Amino acid sequence: MSSENVRDVWTWKTELTGLYSVKSAYTWLCRQQSDQLEETNWAWIWRTCLPASIQFFLWQICHEALPTRETLVHRGIIDNSNCPMCNAQQETLLHCLLECPRIGALWNSLGLCQPHLPTDSEKIKEWLKCWVEEQGSIIPVLLWVIWRSRNNMIFKGKLDKVADLKVWVSTWCSAIIRAYGGEPATGSIWQQRSTRLVRWTAKEGDWVTINVDGSALTNPGAVGVGGLVRDNTGLFMVGFYGSIGISNNIHAELVAMWRGLTLCWERGYSHVCCQSDCLYVVQLLQQESSHYHRYAVLLDKIKELISRHWTCQVIHILREGNFCADFFARKGAVSSEGLVILEEAPVEMEELLRKDITGTCVLRR
Numbered sequence: 001m002s003s004e005n006v007r008d009v010w011t012w013k014t015e016l017t018g019l020y021s022v023k024s025a026y027t028w029l030c031r032q033q034s035d036q037l038e039e040t041n042w043a044w045i046w047r048t049c050l051p052a053s054i055q056f057f058l059w060q061i062c063h064e065a066l067p068t069r070e071t072l073v074h075r076g077i078i079d080n081s082n083c084p085m086c087n088a089q090q091e092t093l094l095h096c097l098l099e100c101p102r103i104g105a106l107w108n109s110l111g112l113c114q115p116h117l118p119t120d121s122e123k124i125k126e127w128l129k130c131w132v133e134e135q136g137s138i139i140p141v142l143l144w145v146i147w148r149s150r151n152n153m154i155f156k157g158k159l160d161k162v163a164d165l166k167v168w169v170s171t172w173c174s175a176i177i178r179a180y181g182g183e184p185a186t187g188s189i190w191q192q193r194s195t196r197l198v199r200w201t202a203k204e205g206d207w208v209t210i211n212v213d214g215s216a217l218t219n220p221g222a223v224g225v226g227g228l229v230r231d232n233t234g235l236f237m238v239g240f241y242g243s244i245g246i247s248n249n250i251h252a253e254l255v256a257m258w259r260g261l262t263l264c265w266e267r268g269y270s271h272v273c274c275q276s277d278c279l280y281v282v283q284l285l286q287q288e289s290s291h292y293h294r295y296a297v298l299l300d301k302i303k304e305l306i307s308r309h310w311t312c313q314v315i316h317i318l319r320e321g322n323f324c325a326d327f328f329a330r331k332g333a334v335s336s337e338g339l340v341i342l343e344e345a346p347v348e349m350e351e352l353l354r355k356d357i358t359g360t361c362v363l364r365r
């Protein structure tokens with residue numbers, strides 16, 4: 001992609017900003033070295049800012065080596081694989097850490113529910129990796145606390161309260177950040193400590209609201225983009241999704257916004273409010289452009305669109321208010337099409353749309 005506004009420059013490939021620093025070169029060299037040593041790419045685990053015990057715990061999850069009841073039955077050590085917490089289902093890795101009803105309240109209190117949780121044990125590895133990169137230590141700590149609490153129950157007969165588990169998670173996270181650094185990304189769940197209710201809202205008056213999102217199956221990996229335009233009552237007007245091949249989350253978020261705004265311009269809307277859950281991209285658009293940024297051309301194209309003769313604003317919303325766009329982005333990631341435009345909402349999406357219209361809140365802590 002080229003643009004006459006952005007001149008060709010040499011940039012430093014490993015940073016999104018395209019700017020070289022000694023620190024970034026050092027990190028890059030270390031990464032090369034550790035990647036070569038690892039047969040499969042588990043190096044990310046050892047790079048996390050976490051105590052060795054939790055790193056090892058992550059390694060066990062990724063190798064499906066956690067001694068859950070199902071694993072122990074498989075190894076011929078015990079003969080009953082029922083979950084010791086709920087006694088209702090087999091204690092698989094996924095059940096034990098994510099699905100067991102005894103810990104459902106804990107996940108809900110983080111505002112995490114389907115479709116944000118992985119549904120099979122293969123996906124848990126990539127999901128974990130993405131989470132750690134995006135949000136820092138909170139998810140590994142949470143999983144670890146769940147596992148310890150399960151062991152407390154089995155080996156000490158002690159049943160921990162969900163409220164206590166929450167306190168453990170936050171105490172451990174603070175201690176880890178103090179000890180190891182590794183401040184999580186801006187806007188991460190960890191930084192927003194107070195509980196709040198999040199819901200989607202349409203912009204009132206003459207406005208149309210467009211939600212956009214990018215979704216990477218793995219980061220980097222097969223990436224999809226998607227979005228939808230709704231009127232001021234929340235009614236579906238037009239939607240889109242498509243695949244952009246192998247790339248990363250930031251690229252996907254930018255392409256989603258560019259495609260979405262182009263669609264709005266072509267449809268002749270005069271007042272457009274664009275909602276994205278990627279704070280980094282929204283902030284980038286507010287800053288002065290740098291020719292060195294890896295996506296300088298795409299940023300320039302989006303800025304040019306926004307500055308056209310219409311009223312167009314881009315705002316940041318929380319992920320919990322962007323489920324419909326996320327739905328399309330995920331559809332895009334597994335699609336073979338570059339761009340599909342939908343004049344009507346797909347049936348599978350009706351429930352999500354209805355929730356947005358009725359203002360259903362998602363608890364975010």
Ligand SMILES: [Zn+2]
Nearest residue numbers: 083085086100
């Ligand atoms: Zn259970």
